[in-house]
Amino acid sequence: MQAIDRTQRQLIEQLAPITESELIPLETALGRFLAEDVYAEQDVPASDISLFDGYALSAPSACGSSRQVAGVTYAGDAPAVLPEGDFVWRIFTGAPLPDGANAVIAQESVTSSDGRAVILHESMSVGAGVRPKGADSRRGQRVLCAGTRLDAAELGLLASIGCAQILVVRKPRVAIFTTGNELVAPGEPLEPGKIYNSNHIILVSALTRLGVEIVDLGVLPDEASAIRTALLAAAKHVDLVLTSGGVSVGDADLVRQVVSEIGTIESWRVFLKPGKPLAFGRIGSVPFIGLPGNPVSTFVTFFLFVRPALRALAGGDPQIDRPPLNLPLAQDWVAGDRPEFIRVRRERAASGETRLQPFGDQNSGLLSSIAWADGVALIPADRTLMCGDMVDYFPFEGWYL
Template identity: 40%
Template sequence: MTISTSAPNGWLPLEDALHNALSHVQPVVEAEAVMVGDALHRVVSEDVVACVNVPPADNSAMDGFALYASDSQSALPLQVVDTQLAGMPLREVKLEKGQAVRIMTGALVPNGADCVVMQENTTRTDTDVVINKPAMPGENIRRAGGDIATGATVITAGTQLTASHLVLLASMGIASVQVFRKLRVGIIATGDELKTAGETLASGQIYESNRTGTRALLAAEPVEITDFGIVADDKTALSEVFTNAAHTQDLVVSSGGVSVGDADFVKELVASQGDIGFWKIAIKPGKPFAFGRLGNAVFCGVPGNPVSAFVTTQQLVLPIIKRMVGAASEQVIKPLTIKATLTTSLRRRAGRKEFVRAHMQKNAYGDYDVVPLAKQSSGVMTTVTQANCYIILPAECSEIPEGNSVTIQPFSLLETQ
């Protein structure tokens, strides 16, 4: 799987790294039936075809009166002969000219009626109704199959189900849906200096946080996570964990140990049990990212620094997972990017695409301004929590003056304050 690059330093541009990684992973093929209520975020394995019309019959879109549209052209009162509520069966008797039926939203349209006049456009007496505004045939009537027709493909294979998809499925009376099985993902952290939250730190030790971050970033994906815990910088111990993960997982995400330190054994062990496709990508933060295979599992090695691990999981691991869970190619994660005006100048060393933590907000004209945060170290996670977007700087860029337009990647689609 060795992937070559023409870059003199051997670092792959992010776009090339992602393209190559996606071309070397395969989606799961096993499928299962799950209840619609449990199918959020799952990926459908086959087209979903409507087995009923939605709505199943002509019904009223308004509270009002069902009648002949031609009768609405006259100021003569119409005899109100019945009331039709939602859920009631239809009268067998056909509506006659000069008659109207009081009707509620969602109720079946009486036989013969070809429009519904909203009650605000009528004047009602005890037995009659006067139409104050003429109506057109079909007005305020939701036709049978107007939303979904029997036999129509409503969800295509490879779609990752959202809340709106579940509502759609339920509206057709579908109780279960065929989806690809969940992806088995193993997460590992390596390093003698790492301790689990709640434990007491000795001199030189730090709390491990990357497994928590990975689990949180993957929460909206159809995955089953196995946490292999913290593994010391010991070849034998790490090899045993890797061997176990290689035989039980579809994807292994390991943090730390992929740099060039004397105790960084991850790259060496992965190469011995599988192979490394590429190592080091031209982004900041996150250069020491490794991709390859660990036995039968796909392997992603993210850096140990928390921000670097966070960024590479967002930009590389998540798209890889999207492909592996069976999401259609066009659905592979493409984060939203927009333009914003830089409110302070930026200077940096060119050479790597950079994700600068920043804060965006709307200005008085309804456009977005963005200001980079002062601290950009890959170990300073507080700047990620203080930021609400990344400024994306191209690799060749070394300086951007204040007032220029830049590309930003918002953390959320919600309105930013």
């Protein structure tokens, strides 16, 4: 069995980033990866602007001085010209400073009897109350690098420099299969010995959240010839073949066996609980990942191994994860002989401290444990932990970045 980090590295090393790109509207680019560096074509802001409602003036200026109001500028107006001498210019938040002004005094810091003149109640220095030209980005400045995943903040930045379209990496195409004669689609009659296929919706949902083009090829029976035909056909059209089930050591676990015959298996066991029977390799030149069949194992190994693989395919950083939180356990825990990701939920103790409460039954077939939990805690192998001991906690919401 291989360690988790070694398996991740070995998997990533066999992946070649997608080189095809496409130009798409900015509003459709959420979750996509930039295919090239992006540079600002103009300064943002395009001129010095006021940080608040007040009066633009030429600094330095002394407290107690009186100034005449020479005009007014609103956000969206073109810059005016401040006359020389003891003048101020009425200005509002986001408006460009008039030529000749270099500071803004807040309207709360002046008094005015008739709106035509003001008395300053504080001294002003050059640059006070001003957002300088180019403070956000300068013309010619690189604002985002190739490989950046575009979320709301990045899209807002691109909009601020005037981008209407953006060049992004083509979405990874992933063929998914679930395997097993026992699987029945939800809504169909459940005959004796059958179970509803939950892994299919887990994979489809997770891949959708991660912005992947899904090639859904349904359920594979426990039959070597059918598995062989389906995998070979799928590998002709996708960037990754992904299966769940059929990679352990049972007589009906045929996926790993078939892939080893038509391609290569680089690894098939990970020093991990849940999720030891994980396989990866190639079908021809196309990467293959075979996830274990138990639904919790499918869920955990997807985010540990498939997610970074997808980022690598899209040209992003596969090791982008935020550092885990370090939080105390809410009960004693005796670890097994493998590192274990246990399902936990943050709960507030009477003392006000946030602690991690494990789900009562950590069986890898219980999807109720995943639905109940808000993350997983990593328990090192061969450790006995006491209530209050600190562990690494990985919240689920971080897994969709």
